[in-house]
Amino acid sequence: MRPNAKRTTLADIAQAAGVSVATVSKVVNGRGDVAPHTRTRVQELLNRHEYLAPVSRHTEAAENPTIEVQFKGGLKAYVAETLEGIIDSAAELGASVVVSKASSAPHRARDLVSAGRRAVIAVTSVYTAAHLDELARSGLPLVVLDPLHLPDSRVNSVGATNFAGGLAATRHLLSLGHRRVAYLGGPADAVCNQARMHGYRAAMEAEGTPVPDAYVRPGDFTYDSGLLGAAALLDLEQPPTAVFAGNDEIAVGVVESARARGLRVPEELSVVGFDDTSVARMASPPLTTVRQPLREMGGTALRIALRLANGGKAESHHIELATELVVRASTAPPREGSPAPG
Incomplete structure (x- = not known):
């Protein structure tokens, strides 16, 4: 429906x-x-008939609404920091938050309504047309934080300037003198991954530097994906001298893969991550990375959800907050004599 x-x-x-x-x-x-x-x-x-009682805008819940926050997968640093932003903003604004782990089966909207939820925030979750239809019937607004796929027109979303972040990360490596720069990303069909990759390609093309097909590898936003992807890159006949990773977990996997081969970071391989989670700050060496304002993104999603829950409208269908390059110790100029890719 x-x-x-x-x-x-x-x-x-x-x-x-x-x-x-x-x-x-x-x-x-x-x-x-x-x-x-x-x-x-x-x-x-x-x-x-899946009858759902209309949500009253004049009850006590309108003054102190309860928002359902769902996330998928493990409670990683990225999710933890966005949740912190949501929870802090909820405390400031007098709202309540219930955090749940999304299952593969659709979460029935009627159950959420019956439990007193007024809106749903999904952290990088993928909602099917069936999910959206049920939420539409229930009147529960949905806000997706950092959507993996292009949102449906019925969905409000909050993200970051992923293209600009990919552009900044790659330009940083090029400014150091690297020309053999690879991109090791997340799922090929993820919108955020595509934007970061296109930012990388735009910077390389603007510099007139060719990108071999083998230098762009999709994967997952995980440490293991970084390990395996970096191993494939470093086994190439002409391996990269720098890797731009799609997130911090991938970047740490790249660092470890290089270390296992006796390569030093950043002296023999520069690595840039994305997100600027605690993983980047605690890595050895600390990661140069693109900062997503994760707590601010969570707070923005919460405020949009509250506005929608109380009958208002979002100012924009999709909001993007600015990213920022943070330079640390994982990047340096390439060794002398490293040839450019053919």
Whole structure:
């Protein structure tokens, strides 16, 4: 069902059950003065039609709303820092937050409504058309933080300037004198990965530096992906002298893969990450990386969710916050005599 589809009403249920609207209202509100067989029939119809009571804008929940925050996968540094931004903003604004781990099965919107949720924030989760249809029926607004895929027109989202970040990271490596620069990214179809990769390619093309096909490798946003991807890059006949990694976890995997081959970072291989999580700051050496304002992104998502939950509108369908290059100890000029790629 699309957002403009007709919502099932109490009158619809009453007509189907052959009872009054008042009787259906009593069942919905848990009143006891309804005959058992009538209650059973009405409840069956409510379930069959997936009836959801409209969310009141004038209840106490409007003053102190509860927002459902869902994330997928492990509680990694990236997720932890965005959650911190959401929770801090919720405390400041007097809202409540319930954090849950998204499962592969769709989370029924009617259950969220029944539990008193007023909006949903998804951290990099992928929502299917079925998810969105159910949320539209329920009236629950959805805000996706750093979406992996292009959001549906019904979804508000918050992200960062990924293209500009990829451009800045690659320009930094080029300014140091590197010409054999590889990109080791996340999933090929992830929007954020595509934007970072295009920023990398734009910087390389502007410099007139060719990019061998083998220098661009998709993967996952994980440490293991960094290990395996870097191993493939470093085994090339003409390996890169620098690697721009799609996130900090990949970058740390690259550093370890180089170390296992006896290569020193940054003397023999420069590495740049993306996110500027605690992983980047605690790495050895500390990572040069592109900072995403993760806490600010979380806070922005929370404020949008609250505005939508209380009947307002978002100022923009998609908001991007600025990224910033943070230079640390994992990048340096290449060794003399390193040939450019053919």
